[in-house]
Amino acid sequence: MEIKWKDSLTLVLFKYLEAQYEMIRQALCPQPDNRSSSHREFTKTHQVEGENPVEMVLVMTVEPGFGGQKFMPETMDKVRALRKKYPSLDIEVDGGLGPSTIDVAASAGANCIVAGSSVFGSKEPANVISILRKSVQEAQQNG
Ligand SMILES: O=C(CO)[C@H](O)[C@H](O)COP(=O)(O)O
Numbered sequence: 001m002e003i004k005w006k007d008s009l010t011l012v013l014f015k016y017l018e019a020q021y022e023m024i025r026q027a028l029c030p031q032p033d034n035r036s037s038s039h040r041e042f043t044k045t046h047q048v049e050g051e052n053p054v055e056m057v058l059v060m061t062v063e064p065g066f067g068g069q070k071f072m073p074e075t076m077d078k079v080r081a082l083r084k085k086y087p088s089l090d091i092e093v094d095g096g097l098g099p100s101t102i103d104v105a106a107s108a109g110a111n112c113i114v115a116g117s118s119v120f121g122s123k124e125p126a127n128v129i130s131i132l133r134k135s136v137q138e139a140q141q142n143g
Pocket residue numbers: 062063064065066067068069094095096097114115116117118
């Protein structure tokens with residue numbers, strides 16, 4: 001099979017990203033962890049602080065991989081624990097978020113919302129976005 005320069009470039013980029021990922025993974029979760037990512041316990045919160053503090057933590061609220069899954073409310077324990085410890089940290093949640101699940105996530109402390117199906121599947125995407133925003137703003141005001 002002929003390898004073109006674009007394939008080589010892709011390979012180099014992939015190897016670079018793989019190395020970056022491994023560096024981050026080891027910093028946040030030094031122990032090998034074979035459980036599915038949504039079920040890992042958040043035990044290394046102290047890593048958020050220190051020499052290289054992070055600005056945002058992403059908490060997956062579905063199994064990573066594809067859109068259209070059901071929101072997993074049990075993941076809110078991670079969000080609550082992070083928010084309690086880090087009042088100004090950006091906490092992103094990703095998966096199954098829409099008008100029916102946003103209040104739980106926002107009141108747990110999430111302030112960055114990834115929403116796919118609920119926005120793109122709606123006839124009024126702007127309306128959905130404004131519901132999501134309003135929920136986060138209200139939770140911040142009440143928090
Ligand atoms: O990619 C994802 C998981 O890996 C996300 O769940 C997706 O981006 C958001 O989609 P949805 O709002 O439909 O759950």
